[in-house]
Amino acid sequence: xxxxIPEDNYYTKEHEWAQVDENIVTVGITEFAQNQLGEVVYVExxxxxxxVTQNQPFGVVESVKAVSDLYSPVSGTVIEVNNTLVxxxxxxxxxPMNDGWLIRIEMDTEKELAQLMRAxxxxxxxxxx
Amino acid sequence: MDTxxxxxxxxxxNHKKRGAKMVSFAGWxxxxxxTQLKEEHHAVRTSVGLFDVSHMGEIRFKGSEALNSLQxxxxxxxxxxxxxxxQYSLLPNDRGGxxxxxxxxxxxxxxxxxxxxxxxxxxxxxxxxTKHNRGAQVTDESSQWGQIAIQGPKAHDLLKAVxxxxxxxxxxxxxxxxxxxxxxGKPVDVIIATTGYTGERGAEVFVPWNETESLWDLLLEKGxxxxxxxxxxxxxxxxxxxxxxxxxGHEINDELNPYAAGLGWAIKPDAKDxxxxxxxxxxxxxxxxxxxxxxxxxxxGIPREMYTLHxxxxxxxxxxxxxxxxxxxxxxxxxxxxxxxxxxxxxxxxVDIRGRKVKAQVCKTPFIQK
Numbered sequence: 001x002x003x004x005i006p007e008d009n010y011y012t013k014e015h016e017w018a019q020v021d022e023n024i025v026t027v028g029i030t031e032f033a034q035n036q037l038g039e040v041v042y043v044e045x046x047x048x049x050x051x052v053t054q055n056q057p058f059g060v061v062e063s064v065k066a067v068s069d070l071y072s073p074v075s076g077t078v079i080e081v082n083n084t085l086v087x088x089x090x091x092x093x094x095x096p097m098n099d100g101w102l103i104r105i106e107m108d109t110e111k112e113l114a115q116l117m118r119a120x121x122x123x124x125x126x127x128x129x
Numbered sequence: 130m131d132t133x134x135x136x137x138x139x140x141x142x143n144h145k146k147r148g149a150k151m152v153s154f155a156g157w158x159x160x161x162x163x164t165q166l167k168e169e170h171h172a173v174r175t176s177v178g179l180f181d182v183s184h185m186g187e188i189r190f191k192g193s194e195a196l197n198s199l200q201x202x203x204x205x206x207x208x209x210x211x212x213x214x215x216q217y218s219l220l221p222n223d224r225g226g227x228x229x230x231x232x233x234x235x236x237x238x239x240x241x242x243x244x245x246x247x248x249x250x251x252x253x254x255x256x257x258x259t260k261h262n263r264g265a266q267v268t269d270e271s272s273q274w275g276q277i278a279i280q281g282p283k284a285h286d287l288l289k290a291v292x293x294x295x296x297x298x299x300x301x302x303x304x305x306x307x308x309x310x311x312x313x314g315k316p317v318d319v320i321i322a323t324t325g326y327t328g329e330r331g332a333e334v335f336v337p338w339n340e341t342e343s344l345w346d347l348l349l350e351k352g353x354x355x356x357x358x359x360x361x362x363x364x365x366x367x368x369x370x371x372x373x374x375x376x377x378g379h380e381i382n383d384e385l386n387p388y389a390a391g392l393g394w395a396i397k398p399d400a401k402d403x404x405x406x407x408x409x410x411x412x413x414x415x416x417x418x419x420x421x422x423x424x425x426x427x428x429x430g431i432p433r434e435m436y437t438l439h440x441x442x443x444x445x446x447x448x449x450x451x452x453x454x455x456x457x458x459x460x461x462x463x464x465x466x467x468x469x470x471x472x473x474x475x476x477x478x479x480v481d482i483r484g485r486k487v488k489a490q491v492c493k494t495p496f497i498q499k
Contacts, residue, residue: 038165041454042431042461044483060483062431064166064454065363086429 003031003126004097010073010113011122012055017097018073018116020107025074028101029061029092032126037063040092043085045102050078052105054112059102061092070102074112080104138183139275139341147359154362155249157184162361169364170456173327177281178360179348182333183341186251186271190242194264199233199242201263201404204387206397207242210235215302215322217395219387220246220254225408226383229254230375230392234304234322243270243320243335247377261404275341277334279348280368283355284331290351291344292321296332299323311343319344326365328372328499370451373423373464373494379434379450380421380464386412389466390421419447420472423494424463424480430487432463432480439479439486446471449480455496462496463489 005011010018015033019026034040042062052058057069058078081103085092092100117125136157144151149160160181162169172178190199199207205218214235220228229250234243246254255269279287288296292307299305303323308316320335336344349357366376375381381390386409388396393413398406424432432452440446452463467478472491479486 038162039167041459042429044430062454064170064367064456065161067431067433 001035003035005030005119005123006097007119010116010118011125012071012073012116013125014069014071015126016071016073020113023107023110024079025076025105025107026101027073027103027105029070029096030122030126031096032129034093034096034100036129037061037068038065039063040089043089043092043102045081045083045086046078048078048081052076052078052103054115061089072105073116074105074107075109076105076107078103079106136184138181139338140181140183140345143342143345144181144359149359149361152362155184155247157248159184160359160361162363163359166361166363166367167456169358169360170367172356172358173281173329173360173364173368174457175282176356177279177283177287177331177352178327178358178364179345179352180278180280180360180365181276181341181345182278183275183338184248185276186246186248186254186269187274187276187335188244188246188251188255188258189266189268189270190244191266191268192240192264195242195266196239198263198265198267199244200401202258202261203231203233204396204403204409205233206400207233207235208400210238212236212238213304215304215324217302219381219392219395220257221387221403221405221409222257222383223405223408224383225386225405225412227377227381227385227387228257228383230377230381232322232324234320236304236320245276245333250377273338275336275338275344277336277341277345277348278325278327278331279334280325280327280329280331280360282329283357284329286355287348287352287357288321288332291347296321296323301330309344309347311340312346317343326374327368328374328495328497329368364456366451367453367456370453370462370464371455371457371496372499373496376451385419385466386417388413389417389419417469419466420469421450421464421466422472422491423496424449424465424478424489425492425496426461426463426480427477427488427490430480430482430485431461432465432482432489437481438465438467439481440468440471441477441479443479443486446478457497464494467491
């Protein structure tokens with residue numbers, strides 16, 4: 001299985017990706033995570049305006065067999081939520097890197113990005129799995 | 130996976146070769162899925178799937194006291210079984226709960242029975258059976274038997290292709306002695322039982338441990354035109370949950386009264402005496418407090434095992450024993466215990482999902498019509 005791991009993104013150990021545009025961070029799960037979960041059938045996301053904290057759960061995805069927490073790559077305020085996934089998680093299964101994005105966060109501080117992985121390290125991480 | 134002392138079925142390498150994802154289950158390294166859970170689930174509901182269930186335990190009862198011993202050890206009426214018939218039954222403890230749930234296969238009436246038990250309970254069951262045995266020759270044959278379940282609407286086509294005869298006239302819960310030709314071209318004796326754990330027609334085949342792979346490969350080869358494929362434990366669980374079949378450790382255990390689990394049909398107190406009969410009946414006569422029901426979600430969310438259940442007034446009424454997203458219905462389903470007063474069909478129940486009370490409703494079961 002070959003997974004797309006865009007070089008520009010940041011990654012978490014819990015298999016979220018973070019795309020940074022100035023102080024706005026778009027968050028999703030990686031193709032590897034989606035493949036490991038199997039088909040996602042249920043998504044629970046925070047409300048706009050909610051605060052999230054780096055490495056803390058902000059939502060949940062469920063496949064047929066398991067419940068998995070979603071971990072925030074940075075601390076900040078949720079400014080946009082991909083609520084279409086709540087009604088139909090199909091985009092998360094078909095294209096977790098684009099249409100399947102989960103939330104957008106206005107991050108508190110860029111300093112936290114130093115604690116995330118870049119593509120090279122993330123590739124190594126999943127190669128060990 | 131390097132867990133020490135983990136047991137492996139004779140198909141372990143075969144599963145890995147086919148790309149199965151392996152997990153530790155009840156002390157065994159077992160395939161949880163080969164492709165994707167939902168896809169495997171649908172294969173069983175629409176064509177035919179093969180399950181390696183060699184981890185299940187087999188305990189043999191032989192001799193002139195075989196029937197008497199089983200009558201004492203189990204809740205169903207074993208005397209009703211003729212040679213070539215099987216029955217679902219329970220292994221009660223003396224406190225009103227269950228040691229296990231089992232299937233009793235009658236190989237020869239009065240004196241030869243094979244009992245299939247849950248893998249996780251095998252050693253406990255064997256110790257219990259030996260302790261309360263009433264003169265039968267009781268042998269743990271688990272290491273001698275592999276077991277393959279063949280389940281699905283095309284299961285009979287596959288059986289016909291392998292055993293060269295039609296099984297269409299064979300009733301459910303029958304036991305047949307047959308042969309198949311192994312890799313080396315030698316005939317091998319097997320026991321075919323028309324039982325299963327999916328709600329589909331089909332069979333469970335007891336095959337000598339070292340011949341399991343021969344039969345497995347043959348089934349997959351002959352089953353190819355029918356779309357036969359191996360199925361992991363993940364789909365096995367969603368298939369049985371859709372049928373509301375009990376799984377030991379979830380719907381039933383050492384403490385829970387089997388009448389509350391809806392298993393009264395497998396308990397025959399008028400026909401015979403058995404271990405724990407007084408305790409089980411006492412629990413029933415005192416008025417069962419809980420009842421096992423099926424739940425469908427009204428609002429969004431998936432009920433999962435151990436989530437608490439609440440009545441409209443917010444009071445805790447029970448808990449989820451098994452819950453999943455049903456691949457057949459493409460909707461969440463749950464099995465759980467609730468107070469008897471809340472168990473009525475259509476009654477609103479609230480599932481505590483991560484602190485939110487999400488509305489559900491008691492529904493008819495099985496969840497799917499078979």
